[in-house]
Each structure stands twice: as C-alpha cells, then as structure tokens.
Amino acid sequence: MVTLVDRLRHLSEVGTVIACPEMTLLAGDHDPPIVVGAGEITVLTPMSFGYTLRGTPSDFGHALRSLRRIDRDPYDGTQRERLTVKTSDGADLMAGWTIPKVHVPESGAWIFTGEVEALSFHENGDFDPGTEVAYLLPQQHRARVILRRFFPPALGDGMPTKSLRVLGSEVVLTLDDDADLLIVRAPASNVLIPCYAENWLGEPLRILFGQLIYPRFVLRQSDKWAMGWVRPSPRWMRDSDACSLWQGDDELVDADGFWESFRRLLAYVAGARDERGDLNFEANKLTELYVEVIQAARGSRWVWALTYASAVEALVKLLGLEGRARTDMDAKALKELTLAVDSFHAYIDAWEGDPRPKEPAKRAAGRLLRTSSVQALRQLVADGWVAKDEFDAWDRLRNRVMHGSLVSLYSTAEEDKLLLDLSRLFHSLTRRLLQNVDPDREGGVSNSEAE
Incomplete structure (x- = not known):
C-alpha cells in the first residue's frame, strides 16, 4: 500500500530541487494572477522551501499594485501572495502564502524569489475519512529510545504498531525506525474531527517530550476528497528536555504509564472547548504553556x-x-x-x-x-x-x-x-x-x- 509518506517524501528531503514548468503567483481572491511562469522549488530546511519563478506579468500595473498590498497592512497575512505550481511529473501543488522579492533585468523575464513553509495537494475520489500525521524523530534523542522500548514487537514484515482507544476512537501509532518517523492515524469521528485532529494528535508529544514537535506530513480525508501537506518541522533541542512531562526513574520502563499519559493528554485536548463552547483549532492552553516553557528553556536562566x-x-x-x-x-x-x-x-x-x-x-x-x-x-x-x-x-x-x-x-x-x-x-x-x-x-x- 502506498502511504502518505511514500507520496510526499520526495518533496521533503533537504536539498531537493523540484522542477516546476508552470508556476502561478496569485493576487487577491477573484483577481487575475500576478504572473505565470516556470522555475523550481528547493527544500531549504525542514522549516522552509525556497522558490524561483521566471516570468513576465501581462499587466505591469496590476502586478505592482498586488505586490504592494502587504505594505498597506503588514499585520494581515491574507494580503500576501499565494503560489501554486505544476511539477514536472504533473502534480498540482499549492505552496501557500509568500512575500516575493522581484528582480527586473534589463532584458528577459522578471525573476520572483522567496520562501514558503509548506507544500500541499488536493484530490477528489473515494477515501476513508480520517487523519494521518507523521513526525520526524531525531536519531540521537532519548525519545527514540523510549519509543523503541514501549512499542510492541512488529508482526511479520510490518513495523511496530500501538493501538490506543481515546474517547471512543481508535488511534494507531506506528514507529518507522528506518525512516526516522512516528506516524499517527485516527479515523474520523464526532470526537477526532479531521482538520482539528491533525493539530490535536501532536499536542501530547510536545508535552511528553518537551520539544516543539509538529508534523512533517499531514493527510486529511473525507469520503470524497483528500488533502496532504509537507509542513514545517522544527529541530529538536536538548536544552528543553527538562521541560518534558515524561521523565524520571521509570521513564524507560513504564510503558503502560507512558501510553496512559498519551491517552489522557489527547482526551484532554480533544475534549476541551473555548469560552463559547466551540472546538479549539489552535493549541490547547496546557500545550501553549508547555510551548512557552520549551522556548524559555532555550533562553537565559532568568x-x-x-x-x-x-x-x-x-x-x-x-x-x-x-x-x-x-x-x-x-x-x-x-x-x-x-x-x-x-x-x-x-x-x-x-x-x-x-x-x-x-x-x-x-x-x-x-x-x-x-x-x-x-x-x-x-x-x-x-x-x-x-x-x-x-x-x-x-x-x-x-x-x-x-x-x-x-x-x-x-x-x-x-x-x-x-x-x-x-x-x-x-x-x-x-x-x-x-x-x-x-x-x-x-x-x-x-x-x-x-x-
């Protein structure tokens, strides 16, 4: 079976250059494009992609006005441009928001350069509704040792897998040790709702390991369409290991305690509501507090x-x-x-x-x-x-x-x-x-x- 990781890994390796015979820089909703051209996207780091687009706008006035929109309100991110591309293998990708730099040579096409954070695709079809996320695991970190010890042995040629019941839903975690990935899957339910669950599933990991853990790969599916992303994945820092909830004398032996902590954290995050009683798309308050102390651990003692x-x-x-x-x-x-x-x-x-x-x-x-x-x-x-x-x-x-x-x-x-x-x-x-x-x-x- 071809997995999300199989489909997107070629877009995520640092240094990869993705040839794009068609690149479109979009202005506002319902506005004509700023420019259509060709170029390439380069995977700069696990946190960003760089791009170069070569093309000449058909309407110079529209292009210049659109490129200046962000100057009028730099706090409104929707005033930025958006980049879409068609790769050399025929894939249509959305590269998301960007603020391009423009070089206008004396002759030839304009050159647009900049960075985007993610690449995504959308396709229609018949799918099993649910969420799948994959997190990069550093090779040299105690979390890797903990997970290796706590996952049950793999069956046959498969990978180590752990199934957890959370608020009536079955959450399946897979350790892909060779690919340095932790993969988490959850079927759609009235609790683990796609588009919310892709954020919720990683929050227990940030708390348990004291690291800024965000998914590198994301898949969101309904019964009629699927969307997938390669997203920013921050580097793990040893400075913040002391922030982890999972530590102590039993951290390498208490497998039941670890998985129960994961279940309770996910249940807490998924069950929480804001002051109006709505679901939280942004991080839970508890997770936000952990993110703050994680970042503080990288600063001074004060x-x-x-x-x-x-x-x-x-x-x-x-x-x-x-x-x-x-x-x-x-x-x-x-x-x-x-x-x-x-x-x-x-x-x-x-x-x-x-x-x-x-x-x-x-x-x-x-x-x-x-x-x-x-x-x-x-x-x-x-x-x-x-x-x-x-x-x-x-x-x-x-x-x-x-x-x-x-x-x-x-x-x-x-x-x-x-x-x-x-x-x-x-x-x-x-x-x-x-x-x-x-x-x-x-x-x-x-x-x-x-x-």
Missing part, C-alpha cells in the same frame, strides 16, 4: 524562572483552584472571616476621607474569602500532589523574578535545584490536571478541578 513561575499560576487557574471559596478553613473560621470582611467593608463605606483608596481596599479584603494561588498550592502540598521543595522554589522565586531580581547567571547546586524544582512543580500540576481526565468517556471530558 527567562526560565519567569516563564515557569507564570506557567505554574496559569495551571492553578486551569485546575479551577484559584478564586474558588476557601477550602482550607473550617465553617466556623470562614464565617468569622466573612463577618470581619463585611465589617471592614462597612467601615470603608462610612469613611469620609479621600475616596480613591476605598474600592481597592474593599477588593483586597474580599480576596481573603477566595482561594489564592499560594493557598491552592499549599493545599496541593498537603494532599500529596506537590512536593514541599517544589512549592518552596516557586514561593521563593516568583516575586523575586517578577519584580526585576535576576537569578544567578552561573550554575550552582542551590540555583539549579531551585530551577529544577520549579520545573517539577509545573509537571506535578500537569499530572494533577490529567487526573481529572477520563479518556474512555465518550462525548465529554472533565477539564478542571471545579468540575
């Missing part, structure tokens, strides 16, 4: 501390703990505090001095009746979800780094322990969040402590 301290508070909010009624006080103590706050409010209302401090003072007193992030974390320490050293690291660093105090520029045992404990706190809160997730619960998933 940036690491700032980002982790903020991400911890964001996770406390995701858990639904901050702002809820106090649970660390018995009913009698809470009633006494409520009466005290009410009396303070009455006193402030009756005060006849400068009115400007009145509302801030009342709000500050009112917050005593609601759980703060500090109180929520202390309760998690008491419940055994968070280690005391993890909380102490956050409590010690968060105000210091947020208000301009630098952490040490140099690695010491004490400073490194603080930063690593802060990272462990982030992972402890993630595991607490996943504890609320039922990956077998079709039609919904509990996303917060409050539920």
